[in-house]
Amino acid sequence: MSVIREIQIIIDNEPPTKGEFSIEVEQVEISSFGSDPDPNWTFIDTHGHFHAYTADMKLPTLDERAEWHEYFEPDEETGETGYTTLHLHCRICDEEIRPGRIDRGGYRRFAAGRTSWTVRVNGEGALRDKKSVRIIHSDQMHFGIGEVVEVFDDHGRRALVISGVSELAQRKAPARIGG
Numbered sequence: 001m002s003v004i005r006e007i008q009i010i011i012d013n014e015p016p017t018k019g020e021f022s023i024e025v026e027q028v029e030i031s032s033f034g035s036d037p038d039p040n041w042t043f044i045d046t047h048g049h050f051h052a053y054t055a056d057m058k059l060p061t062l063d064e065r066a067e068w069h070e071y072f073e074p075d076e077e078t079g080e081t082g083y084t085t086l087h088l089h090c091r092i093c094d095e096e097i098r099p100g101r102i103d104r105g106g107y108r109r110f111a112a113g114r115t116s117w118t119v120r121v122n123g124e125g126a127l128r129d130k131k132s133v134r135i136i137h138s139d140q141m142h143f144g145i146g147e148v149v150e151v152f153d154d155h156g157r158r159a160l161v162i163s164g165v166s167e168l169a170q171r172k173a174p175a176r177i178g179g
């Protein structure tokens, strides 16, 4: 989560006031366990037939064959009655061939998911009020719609915590703000 304090915030069309802006981008894990075709794989089957990937990773000497495996009885949850596996066979002699693959191992990657944002600012409002929020950050402006989720007393002034209910858009800040 990143927090920027003392940033200019405009709520509805009130004069700009200094407040605190926090933004958090949820990290979504993308994990993969698998393998990629090995471009260097070549193979000669028991009948002397040569097999390899082409430059664009096709297997022109092999035929793909689907094999249906029927369950003894249909799956109770999904209702599926079986599953298919794919085999590759030499187009000449029908020997089953397993093209070389490179094990990528398991890896974890993260991608940006949902963004949540919040501002804390002095201002008037009641819980659940919807507010138009503009945040001015150097020459950029963020804007969106927030909802008041907390109202509290900040050294004698009313302060609000407003949580974004729309995405936070970004554009270049106009030369003059407010008004």
Ligand SMILES: [Zn+2]
Pocket: 045, 046, 047, 048, 049, 090, 091, 092, 093, 094, 095
């Ligand atoms: Zn063969």
